[in-house]
Amino acid sequence: MQIRMGAVILASLVGILVGVVPFAQKTVSLWDQYNSLQRDVSLLQNKAAILQLLDENELRSDALTLASAVPPDKSLDTVMTTLDTVSGAASVTLLDVSLAKPGSIATASAVKQSAAEKKIGSNILPVSVRVVGSFDGIKKFVSLVTSVRRMFQIQTLGVGFIGDLASAQITLNAFYFPYPTTVGRTLTAITELTEEEKNIVAQMTKLPLASVIPESTMSATVSVGKADPFSL
């Protein structure tokens, strides 16, 4: 009887060690998979809900608005047009526009960014401009050129006076930033547009395009680069 009972004990032990324990390990692994899937599904549900609420046309309009401020490529035509129109609105004469690094007209995405570009997070196109006009005209040019939608940043300014006439040499930075070529992985989380981002869009919408600056006598066409980068 003791032997029978010993055999039962041994069989129970073997059954637990050989059967239940490995099965339990598989169950633990399955539990980890389940938890991981739950997290993924939660993320995807959130992402799907956000995408569902977004209006594609509104997003496209916002993207185009921001692209007219910081185009996806060098957009030399908008640089020239804007400077031309601003000088007309400021009643100064635009004598010279030169580019520090014209390079390829297309965006050189393989070119390394400088430290200044990395700081801004965008490519920089240095532009040098020479205008001639009155003291007030130069002042107005300097004010307008940083108040239009095509973004410029004044780096240096040099003004020389001969009598009532002023001649200004201004170096500006224009900006360009390529569109993303791929979206993230499906499991990459997204967030809605924040209030700050919406405010930036609203702010850019209020800034005039070069072609609609008051008192402009120049006709201008503004290209915003790819109008529909994601259309087939």
Next chain:
Amino acid sequence: MAHSEGINLIVTTVERNPELENITMILQRVSYGGLILLIASGAIVGGLFGFLTIQRDALTNTKNDLSTKIAQQSTKEGLLLAVKERAAVIKKVTGSQRQISPLFDQIGKLAAPGPLQTITFDENSTVIVATSLLSIQDASTLVNSLMTLVDTGKAQKPKLVSLSLNKQGMIQLTVSFIPVL
């Protein structure tokens, strides 16, 4: 003949061994316990495994459905990404933007356009103003105006760069300062 009682040499009674009985009882309990443990643990683990398998399969289907839906909205996702990235760039640009036009108002307080010869404004926001003035009095007025700008917090680090008299008797005065814009 008298009935004779034989001597039964076969032991018919077993001596009880308490120790052995204890061991047997323990073994019995352990074997029952082991069996119960095996059956119970197997049932629990098996049940849990089955439940989790069903849930995992359901979640996998849900995940696949959601992934398909999201893939169908990749254009929207791309546009959202474009807007967010560009807004971040614009934020940095506008954050580092320098409004230069107030500088002209400050310079206008120093000197009228007539005496002004050159104005330079460099990347470090240092302004250098060169003037050609008729008299020392005008030079003194300009310097006082600059100090007023400093006192009112509209300029910093004023410097007299140069002061000279040219052949025509004009005072060549150059000052520098950092405007507070």
